[in-house]
Amino acid sequence: MRVKIGFEIHEQLATRTKLFCTSPADYRDAEPNTNVCEICLGLPGAKPMGVNADAVEGVVAIALMLNCEIVQEPVYILRKHYDYPDLPSGYQRTSMPIGRNGELAGVKIWEVHLEEDPGKYDPVTGKVDYNRSGVPLVEIVTAPDITSPEEARAFMRELVKVLHYSGRVRREGGTMRVDVNVSIEDGARVEIKNINSIKGLYRALKFEITRQKNLRRRGRAVKRETRAYIEEQMITRSMRTKETAEDYRYIPDPDLPPLRLTPELVERVRSQLPEAPHQKLQRFMQQYRISKDDAWAITSEPELADAFERVCKEVEPLRAAAFFRHIIKKTLNYHNLSFAESGITVEDIVEVLQAMSSGRLSQQAGELVIREVVQQRRRASELVQQLSRVDERSLERAVEQALAENQKAVQDYLNGRKEAINFLLGQVMRITGGRADAAKALQMLRERLS
Numbered sequence: 001m002r003v004k005i006g007f008e009i010h011e012q013l014a015t016r017t018k019l020f021c022t023s024p025a026d027y028r029d030a031e032p033n034t035n036v037c038e039i040c041l042g043l044p045g046a047k048p049m050g051v052n053a054d055a056v057e058g059v060v061a062i063a064l065m066l067n068c069e070i071v072q073e074p075v076y077i078l079r080k081h082y083d084y085p086d087l088p089s090g091y092q093r094t095s096m097p098i099g100r101n102g103e104l105a106g107v108k109i110w111e112v113h114l115e116e117d118p119g120k121y122d123p124v125t126g127k128v129d130y131n132r133s134g135v136p137l138v139e140i141v142t143a144p145d146i147t148s149p150e151e152a153r154a155f156m157r158e159l160v161k162v163l164h165y166s167g168r169v170r171r172e173g174g175t176m177r178v179d180v181n182v183s184i185e186d187g188a189r190v191e192i193k194n195i196n197s198i199k200g201l202y203r204a205l206k207f208e209i210t211r212q213k214n215l216r217r218r219g220r221a222v223k224r225e226t227r228a229y230i231e232e233q234m235i236t237r238s239m240r241t242k243e244t245a246e247d248y249r250y251i252p253d254p255d256l257p258p259l260r261l262t263p264e265l266v267e268r269v270r271s272q273l274p275e276a277p278h279q280k281l282q283r284f285m286q287q288y289r290i291s292k293d294d295a296w297a298i299t300s301e302p303e304l305a306d307a308f309e310r311v312c313k314e315v316e317p318l319r320a321a322a323f324f325r326h327i328i329k330k331t332l333n334y335h336n337l338s339f340a341e342s343g344i345t346v347e348d349i350v351e352v353l354q355a356m357s358s359g360r361l362s363q364q365a366g367e368l369v370i371r372e373v374v375q376q377r378r379r380a381s382e383l384v385q386q387l388s389r390v391d392e393r394s395l396e397r398a399v400e401q402a403l404a405e406n407q408k409a410v411q412d413y414l415n416g417r418k419e420a421i422n423f424l425l426g427q428v429m430r431i432t433g434g435r436a437d438a439a440k441a442l443q444m445l446r447e448r449l450s
């Protein structure tokens, strides 16, 4: 049965202030309901101060990176009415489309809007925190071009990458919200709300598609409705039958003049656009002559890609690429951290790679240093000291000690049981705390035993 999936994605813009007032847009360290003013609280009589120009430019930049055309007609700010405790004014302000007819990874981008975040309502305690009320959001609406949960996951990863590359959205995590609409065989469209991770999106879709298919198999109709994704149980649950656009009673906000996205503004934003992920990937393959797989891994986040370019000023790119993909990415994935969160610096990476190429550090020790930098937040310079291979003189002493303490193994070797040398090598490694160059130690053992 054919599945059709489309998205509405909301992400907070990384502006200094909120959309219609001067309250800070970053409320992460604030006590509940302290990062507010009469405007973002929607108190009676409070009027918006006009639209935050940074937020408008942010949405234009994102729309351009999603290959949209920018709307040239006046863009009205609409009031979208609904009744919920997170919205004291009774309406949410949302712009008409700013970008249209875009495309990313084979999925059509229908519209890109600017919107204000509502407050945060906790239905369990009944408490509302208005700290985020009025924070600017970009809203991205896709066509229902996606046909499976796997495709949905791949597309969302690509979209998140573009948003991060744009430099215009919050990176601290946990602020993205996705509404998904899904239908099978042209049946009724079901919307799933309350998804805030790619993993959650994948699970919600898996569950919802199975639910709809089971209904169809039993000859029952799929109702047009809105369902909530319940993260803990990995299921979706009916919230309400779907509102139609009329239910929201959209009207242009009389307090706000429409936005004019002049060709000059659009050109200025376009000329300052950062490199898109796919452009960076192509450039890395050509400029550094690295494989597509390496370039793909390294361009997965902009900070990682920047670090790679800085490391390449000191280290041969092919070696750096292998280290980034196989050691750094592996460690980040294991800890589920982004490079920016990991605490790894360019200096750390250069230190390790140089110690490895001079032979002071083994491959394994190099990986261990990166792990320790992430886990212990220590610097590579001190760790490399600790984990460096023992020098020639200490290695000789360790070999002598291993031979002296293990006469039986020595005799076995001399009597023709050549594999006894592996035991002796193990002893050398134990004595040196694993910091011996194994090949060199083996060669020394053979010389002594001949």
Ligand SMILES: [Zn+2]
Pocket (backbone or CB within 6 Å): 018, 021, 022, 023, 035, 036, 037, 038, 039, 040, 041, 134
């Ligand atoms: Zn405010």
